[in-house]
Amino acid sequence: KEFRNNVKPNWCPGCGDFSVQAAIQRAAANVGLVPDELAIVSGIGCSGRISGYIKSYGFHGIHGRCLPIAQGVKMANRELTVIASGGDGDGFAIGMGHTLHSIRRNIDITYIVMDNQIYGLTKGQTSPRSAAGFKTKSTPKGSIEQAVSPMELALSAGATFVAQSFSTDLKDLTAIIEAGIRHKGFSLINVFSPCVTYNKINTYDWFKENLTKLSTIEQYDPSDKQQAMQTIMEHDGLVTGIIYQDSNRQSYQELIPGYKEEGLSKADLNLSQEAFDQMAGEFM
Ligand code: SF4
Numbered sequence: 558k559e560f561r562n563n564v565k566p567n568w569c570p571g572c573g574d575f576s577v578q579a580a581i582q583r584a585a586a587n588v589g590l591v592p593d594e595l596a597i598v599s600g601i602g603c604s605g606r607i608s609g610y611i612k613s614y615g616f617h618g619i620h621g622r623c624l625p626i627a628q629g630v631k632m633a634n635r636e637l638t639v640i641a642s643g644g645d646g647d648g649f650a651i652g653m654g655h656t657l658h659s660i661r662r663n664i665d666i667t668y669i670v671m672d673n674q675i676y677g678l679t680k681g682q683t684s685p686r687s688a689a690g691f692k693t694k695s696t697p698k699g700s701i702e703q704a705v706s707p708m709e710l711a712l713s714a715g716a717t718f719v720a721q722s723f724s725t726d727l728k729d730l731t732a733i734i735e736a737g738i739r740h741k742g743f744s745l746i747n748v749f750s751p752c753v754t755y756n757k758i759n760t761y762d763w764f765k766e767n768l769t770k771l772s773t774i775e776q777y778d779p780s781d782k783q784q785a786m787q788t789i790m791e792h793d794g795l796v797t798g799i800i801y802q803d804s805n806r807q808s809y810q811e812l813i814p815g816y817k818e819e820g821l822s823k824a825d826l827n828l829s830q831e832a833f834d835q836m837a838g839e840f841m
Pocket of ligand 1: 754
């Protein structure tokens with residue numbers, strides 16, 4: 558309840574993004590945050606609206622650029638918990654460079670991708686996560702490109718926390734977001750979040766039939782990177798759970814001498830309204 562505001566989402570009824578919103582709200586409460594300790598930065602796309610639907614600091618950025626903004630927010634206020642969020646087009650097409658560099662930088666933010674394998678906001682075109690052969694208005698004879706595999710890419714780029722979930726599995730999704738927030742470093746959480754309006758292939762039923770929970774794989778060990786990569790490849794990326802976590806590597810912030818004690822915080826800004834207005838005016 559604490560993270561609910563009075564803005565009514567204008568997603569289509571049944572859109573997977575509703576559950577992601579609920580899971581973020583629950584996870585934030587479960588880790589003991591209050592709204593002014595959380596910042597949500599989003600990109601462009603249906604999913605990008607999420608920063609306006611949760612009671613917290615919010616920044617609805619530009620296409621593919623939620624990660625540079627989120628990293629700036631974290632560096633400017635060490636006390637904030639920062640969640641970046643967007644769609645698969647946002648993060649794995651125009652924003653892919655930022656995704657990979659944020660991963661290798663290991664800055665302490667949580668990145669949640671609502672992966673619906675299509676561009677929903679622009680009314681249904683092939684995205685980098687659409688499978689080969691996928692037919693849309695932009696590929697009427699079927700896509701001739703291969704889909705990107707974000708989990709494989711993340712592991713190759715040196716990710717310290719890689720997870721996937723399914724938007725109907727609210728309990729699991731909430732637990733994974735909580736774990737991502739608690740992780741000291743960059744956490745990438747890819748959420749299969751169906752677009753009920755434009756993607757008639759990757760539906761809720763399709764995911765239910767095709768996803769494998771890592772908890773059902775005997776002796777799966779999320780600290781074993783080789784097993785993580787092998788499992789993703791064997792299941793064509795269709796697994797849910799914490800795929801890989803390295804809790805030993807230091808985050809970007811921890812490697813900056815003095816940041817933990819002396820990095821910027823809200824208190825350091827301590828601006829009067831007059832000073833704030835003057836500063837804001839300089840940017841207008
Ligand atoms: Fe969700 Fe698709 Fe509707 Fe966008 S178009 S709100 S992704 S169901």
